[in-house]
Amino acid sequence: MTRTVYLNGAYLPEAEAKVSIFDRGFLMADGVYEVTSVLDGKLIDFGGHCVRLARSLSELEMQNPHSDAEWLAIHRELVAVNAIEDGMVYLQVTRGNPGDRDFAYPSDDVTPTVVLFTQAKPGLADNPAAKVGIKVISIPDIRWGRRDIKTVQLLYPSMGKMAAKKAGVDDSWFVEDGVVTEGTSNNAYIVKGNKIITRQLSSDILHGITRAAVLRFAVEAQMEVEERAFSIDEAQAADEAFITSASAFVMPVVEIDGAAVGAGKPGHVVARLREIYLDEMRKAAV
Structure with a gap:
């Protein structure tokens, strides 16, 4: 079954999700991420991950593109559409694509790139x-x-x-x-x-x-x-x-x-x- 991913507000089949080659996450590793585990179809310690995400973004002088409630809704939708019982949700926010490649990141507002995807890990809690x-x-x-x-x-x-x-x-x-x-x-x-x-x-x-x-x-x-x-x-x-x-x-x-x-x-x-x-x-x- 094709996995559904989230990219900048849209839920897409993974093969259709595209990110610019000029995205600073690709060129400069200018981005942050979080991984939240899923057990029995529910998110583990989600609030803690939101707090750390906000801190990481702040330390890199990046705006948080979503509220905690919005992040939760996106995570839950991905878990549901991909039928994840045990597994993980990967979240990544990069500074986005300000234009051509440049070491200095832009001082004005640039729309961040937001990517989320799931990974099924059956029996995650029962790891041998x-x-x-x-x-x-x-x-x-x-x-x-x-x-x-x-x-x-x-x-x-x-x-x-x-x-x-x-x-x-x-x-x-x-x-x-x-x-x-x-x-x-x-x-x-x-x-x-x-x-x-x-x-x-x-x-x-x-x-x-x-x-x-x-x-x-x-x-x-x-x-x-x-x-x-x-x-x-x-x-x-x-x-x-x-x-x-x-x-x-x-x-x-x-x-x-x-x-x-x-x-x-x-x-x-x-x-x-x-x-x-x-x-x-x-x-x-x-």
């Missing part, structure tokens, strides 16, 4: 990897300094994914100045005792929507949370490790740079966090 855990390697973090803005500049994270694939593992963790920043498309954590340790918010990492929810649920479950940087050595010596993202939810990490974490299998803290997160998010889904 959650039962066995994933393996990661560490690589240098050489990205730009504004990782808190969710831009479409994803070349180096893509290279990190490929480095992991070539190493026969699942993902890479970025390391800068001797400590872990985050994963290629996720936030990184370790567990020592009943304490969850993850890097503090700054321009060095993406302010994960799933991260915020998981840490809130952890505190409510009487778990201790410490927001600070940690090294690969400390991570390898931890009891458990995990990542969070909109699509992976809470995913255990069982090996880092060839060294087993804890018992080398998912632990009870991460399993409980995943259970709590999915339960609470399903209750609040829209």
Whole structure:
């Protein structure tokens, strides 16, 4: 079945959706994006994604083309017309096409390009990897300094994914100045005792929507949370490790740079966090 996508106010078959070759998202990676998960036909943590989208646009001096209510209506329509039960909705806003190619972006108003599409992921919450855990390697973090803005500049994270694939593992963790920043498309954590340790918010990492929810649920479950940087050595010596993202939810990490974490299998803290997160998010889904 042909997928229906959204482009600048129109719902179109994907083959009919066209964007100008002069669009700054294509030429300059001048745009931002969000990915919202869908479980049982409903959107997970949608409000958080709207807040982060607005912040990313503001940081790039771009106008938000829609209200939260309008964004919700578009998401719901795409979920409905594409019959998505489990999956994701990808949203991208670029600065648009101001004319010919130029490094300086225009100071006057330019109509942004708005694109949304769905991806069906049957059984998204039942990912088998959650039962066995994933393996990661560490690589240098050489990205730009504004990782808190969710831009479409994803070349180096893509290279990190490929480095992991070539190493026969699942993902890479970025390391800068001797400590872990985050994963290629996720936030990184370790567990020592009943304490969850993850890097503090700054321009060095993406302010994960799933991260915020998981840490809130952890505190409510009487778990201790410490927001600070940690090294690969400390991570390898931890009891458990995990990542969070909109699509992976809470995913255990069982090996880092060839060294087993804890018992080398998912632990009870991460399993409980995943259970709590999915339960609470399903209750609040829209």
